[in-house]
Amino acid sequence: MSEHIHAINALQQRVAERQASSLLGLIAGELEQMIINGTLVAGDRINESALATQLGTSRGPVREALRQLEFSRLVEFRTNRGMFVRQISVDEAARLYDIRASLFGLAGRLAAERGVTPEILETLHTKVSRLDRAVPQVDDYYPGNVDLHRDLVALSGNPRLLDLYNDVSKELHLFRRHGLETENARHTSNSQHAGILEYLTVGNAEETGRRMEAHILSGKDRMLAAVRS
Incomplete structure (x- = not known):
């Protein structure tokens, strides 16, 4: 019985992880689209709270999505200032x-x-x-x-x-x-x-x-x- 419960919990965790991954991908895609269409431009500070409200989610997923975009060099974190759309010369x-x-x-x-x-x-x-x-x-x-x-x-x-x-x-x-x-x-x-x-x-x-x-x-x-x- 305990093995069966463990299997169910493991499955639920995988489903939750998949849902979380899909949500992050969706948010990252929306943020990228904002940069593409000029809603966000290079040098803009990204307001996580405002974005979370706009996207109908909490700040946590928005923050994680921004970390994904930081990896792809679309945004950059500035110490004590927050996340900004990346600028290049x-x-x-x-x-x-x-x-x-x-x-x-x-x-x-x-x-x-x-x-x-x-x-x-x-x-x-x-x-x-x-x-x-x-x-x-x-x-x-x-x-x-x-x-x-x-x-x-x-x-x-x-x-x-x-x-x-x-x-x-x-x-x-x-x-x-x-x-x-x-x-x-x-x-x-x-x-x-x-x-x-x-x-x-x-x-x-x-x-x-x-x-x-x-x-x-x-x-x-x-x-x-x-x-x-």
């Missing part, structure tokens, strides 16, 4: 752009070599069309842009590459928005997306990779021009 951002460009280009070559189904291509074209309609507003365009890039990297079939790309990209959210502040920049960005899909469709690995790498480097140039103007 322009020079550091430029170096991260170079890394991101190489990862994006590699993902493009791998994706084209693997081949992409007509159904997936249709989904990608639909997302590019939605971005065309979102061009007038950066708050509409930027989250969709982030989503499309993740989809393209995922097509590489290399989960580790996707993780590395996401890690680098998360640190660059503020600077990526800088490079898309003008409507002309957003139009240029999405025109490049369409060009990438043309070569991905025909399976041209070299040109897909080249265009995807160039797309990120173009964003780097726009970001540097924006922050130095």
